[in-house]
Amino acid sequence: MNAGLVPTGREPVGRVDGDGGLGNIALVAKREYAERVRSRAFVFSTLLLAGLAVVIALIPLAVRFVDQVTVTRIGVVAPDDKLGERAIAVMDGFLNAQLESGAPATKRFVFEARPDVGTASTEVREGGLAGAVLIDRKADGGLDFQVLSVGALSQDRAQLLQIGAFAVGILDWTATQPPTDRPFVPPAFAVVDAGAVDSGTGAVGGATIDTAEYASRRIVGIVFVVLSFLTLVFYGLWVAAGVVAEKATRVMELLISAATAEQLVVGKILGIGLAGLTQVSLVLAPALLSLLLSGEIGDALLGEDPAAGTSLAGLSPGLVAAFLVYFVLGFSLYAALYAGAGSLLSRAEDLQIVALPLSIPAIAGYLPAVLALSGGSSSFIRIASYVPIWSPFVMLSRLSIGRVEAWELALSIGLLLVTVPLVTWLAIRVYRAGVLLYGQPPTLGTFVRAIRG
Amino acid sequence: MRRSPVEGDWRERATRTIIDGGGRTFPEWPIRAGPLCSPADEHAHRHARARMTLVVDHLYKRFGTVAALDDLAFEVPPGQVFGFLGANGAGKTTTMRIALGVLDADAGRVTWRGTESHRLPRATWGYLPEERGLYPRMRVIEQLVFFGGLHGVPADRARREAMSWLRRFRAEDLAIRKAEQLSKGNQQKVQFIAAVLHDPPVLLLDEPFTGLDPVNVMLLREAFLELRDRGRTVVFSTHQMEVAEALCESVAIVDRGRMVVGGRLRDVKRSTGRRMVRISVADDHRLTWLAAVPGTRIIQAGMDRSSVELDPGVEPEAVLAAAVAAGARVLHFEVADPSLEQVFIDHVGHPVEEVGHLAPAEAEEAEGGTAAEGGTATEGGAAGDGAAAVDAA
Numbered sequence: 001m002n003a004g005l006v007p008t009g010r011e012p013v014g015r016v017d018g019d020g021g022l023g024n025i026a027l028v029a030k031r032e033y034a035e036r037v038r039s040r041a042f043v044f045s046t047l048l049l050a051g052l053a054v055v056i057a058l059i060p061l062a063v064r065f066v067d068q069v070t071v072t073r074i075g076v077v078a079p080d081d082k083l084g085e086r087a088i089a090v091m092d093g094f095l096n097a098q099l100e101s102g103a104p105a106t107k108r109f110v111f112e113a114r115p116d117v118g119t120a121s122t123e124v125r126e127g128g129l130a131g132a133v134l135i136d137r138k139a140d141g142g143l144d145f146q147v148l149s150v151g152a153l154s155q156d157r158a159q160l161l162q163i164g165a166f167a168v169g170i171l172d173w174t175a176t177q178p179p180t181d182r183p184f185v186p187p188a189f190a191v192v193d194a195g196a197v198d199s200g201t202g203a204v205g206g207a208t209i210d211t212a213e214y215a216s217r218r219i220v221g222i223v224f225v226v227l228s229f230l231t232l233v234f235y236g237l238w239v240a241a242g243v244v245a246e247k248a249t250r251v252m253e254l255l256i257s258a259a260t261a262e263q264l265v266v267g268k269i270l271g272i273g274l275a276g277l278t279q280v281s282l283v284l285a286p287a288l289l290s291l292l293l294s295g296e297i298g299d300a301l302l303g304e305d306p307a308a309g310t311s312l313a314g315l316s317p318g319l320v321a322a323f324l325v326y327f328v329l330g331f332s333l334y335a336a337l338y339a340g341a342g343s344l345l346s347r348a349e350d351l352q353i354v355a356l357p358l359s360i361p362a363i364a365g366y367l368p369a370v371l372a373l374s375g376g377s378s379s380f381i382r383i384a385s386y387v388p389i390w391s392p393f394v395m396l397s398r399l400s401i402g403r404v405e406a407w408e409l410a411l412s413i414g415l416l417l418v419t420v421p422l423v424t425w426l427a428i429r430v431y432r433a434g435v436l437l438y439g440q441p442p443t444l445g446t447f448v449r450a451i452r453g
Numbered sequence: 454m455r456r457s458p459v460e461g462d463w464r465e466r467a468t469r470t471i472i473d474g475g476g477r478t479f480p481e482w483p484i485r486a487g488p489l490c491s492p493a494d495e496h497a498h499r500h501a502r503a504r505m506t507l508v509v510d511h512l513y514k515r516f517g518t519v520a521a522l523d524d525l526a527f528e529v530p531p532g533q534v535f536g537f538l539g540a541n542g543a544g545k546t547t548t549m550r551i552a553l554g555v556l557d558a559d560a561g562r563v564t565w566r567g568t569e570s571h572r573l574p575r576a577t578w579g580y581l582p583e584e585r586g587l588y589p590r591m592r593v594i595e596q597l598v599f600f601g602g603l604h605g606v607p608a609d610r611a612r613r614e615a616m617s618w619l620r621r622f623r624a625e626d627l628a629i630r631k632a633e634q635l636s637k638g639n640q641q642k643v644q645f646i647a648a649v650l651h652d653p654p655v656l657l658l659d660e661p662f663t664g665l666d667p668v669n670v671m672l673l674r675e676a677f678l679e680l681r682d683r684g685r686t687v688v689f690s691t692h693q694m695e696v697a698e699a700l701c702e703s704v705a706i707v708d709r710g711r712m713v714v715g716g717r718l719r720d721v722k723r724s725t726g727r728r729m730v731r732i733s734v735a736d737d738h739r740l741t742w743l744a745a746v747p748g749t750r751i752i753q754a755g756m757d758r759s760s761v762e763l764d765p766g767v768e769p770e771a772v773l774a775a776a777v778a779a780g781a782r783v784l785h786f787e788v789a790d791p792s793l794e795q796v797f798i799d800h801v802g803h804p805v806e807e808v809g810h811l812a813p814a815e816a817e818e819a820e821g822g823t824a825a826e827g828g829t830a831t832e833g834g835a836a837g838d839g840a841a842a843v844d845a846a
Contacts (some may be wrong), residue, residue: 039590253586257553
């Protein structure tokens, strides 16, 4: 017997301290992370998604390009016909003249007079007009401009209109007969939601909208909500698939005798979560970069356009932080559910049995999140933004639109913080019984029995 | 040998485990106190033994309607190679899983050196599951380092020891291969290394020899003996009686979750009262005269030497006398113990292979009763008695 070749006797049983605890979690997480990140599927899907994200980020550029040849109809409502005619002539000449260098023959803006605010706002609401310029003469003779629109008049359009309003203001000031000593004050300019106009009285009320920021917040919100939905469901499925693969290859028998169910579940969630976060970062970084640079790229390709601005106004550091917090908590929640469900399956083919039921609650949360993005704030959406399984989407979309009370945010995160350990604990119970269970695809009863132990 | 789970004196119960069908008792482990010991000695020995051995202490486990373990009790002396014998479904795997803490027993416990299994660190055990499995896409050396790490072995040390085990199994070139590229036998060797890498005091190996070619069987046997020489306790389950016979100092035969007979190999082999004769007769290998002796059977006819099994009560001398009476020239005559295979048949009532190897899927379904007590277990019940023998092991 060549004893020299055999590993020599360390005193048996190295460790009694909590059986590997955190060390084993780290080991499992490291293995999971390496396995995902090194896999060909990961590399390909990352490249594909990153390319897609860059394309999406550059869409505003394409819109700007298309914009050059579309016509925007704007109604003009003035206190007297003379001012109205003059304003239409000035803005028509000024705004459409801008394009002389760019050369499209068609006009970019068509201005039409409207008799009163009620008519104009109705047309705007019904879509006949893209917007309406309301001109008001103040007591001191200066002009006041408001632009009515529904939701979003595109940001560069609004800026062009402001330039037009500025020109009308100057001409009106110089044309005053007799000349006054009133100094020129740039006209006030605001974009107002057409829905806020009382069609009876014609009174214009409601909050003013910063169109640029509003549009940007919506875009950022959509990106985040879609992203969290896809990542939670997608990476959650990775967890379930990983557990099933370990069972199907029977490596589970070795694993479960070497580490505890707690270590295996937590390590797997951690490792796959980090791999998911890596992929999200790799996908988002080039897209954000393209967004930041899209102004410069656009100017280089399409010529200078003073009205075009950056699209990132809605992306605040706070929102990014919120996305990360909700990703971490939401992923932990979903991954625990997927791990528990996956442990009851025996074959990879059975994954679809849990994939659909588990994505239903996610879809049910995705819908109110999208609703919230269009400015809705019904009590259903508010409540949905506290429910742990939905808050990762719904609260995120409410946050990107704005107007979330601090206590609401605290409640929603607090509920997640309580739910995640609870669900993880349940998932570990299911997992412990489930991983040795082979045979029939599970029913609801199986889950219940597994939890009861 | 159908015993009810009577609670009685510990010693009485322990002794009962080695009562054979005929009601004779046999001495248990050498370390055990004999009946002549004083109660104080008995107590001391009992204590000493509890500290030293792996004790399977009256385990019960049901999967739905199937009783996988029914008062299973035996002890494994430390530093021995121990054979855990039974057909598929006898409860071998279930017992090992309970020892590992992966399954909970309904009643009873497993202790090692006096400590209950669920209080022991997992690194106490080195486990080779019956269902072989590795991560298919991972390199062999990485898997071994990973599993060693789970048992607390630092990566560099795990790598060194894994390589030295691979060298020992003449499989160094496997280190950088992915598991999916390995033959079944090689995967099995890698899994064995995963079980022993952290040098555990007790090895629980579930059917370690199944599917290995003769060269690898030999390498594995050598490894067993060497681990034993270094004081490790090696418990392995098998349904291959020849392997157990060649390797084990002690064995336990189980059937349908019940202990049938156990103890030192020699004692177990003599537990049926059956003897065997090896005989060599010049110019006569047919031994036709043997027909005159009732209760004899040639189990291995050879040109040179034949083995003749005798039913209990048939004296070996009767064979010799018959040979002489028939005028045969006896060159060699030897009285031996019966084969373990024969002992198993005598005790259990059928050959170990006969219960058969159910398709893995079927076995799994019966096992499915683990958690799904209602649903899946009904199938186990429908399969009736056959399912009772289905594994859980």
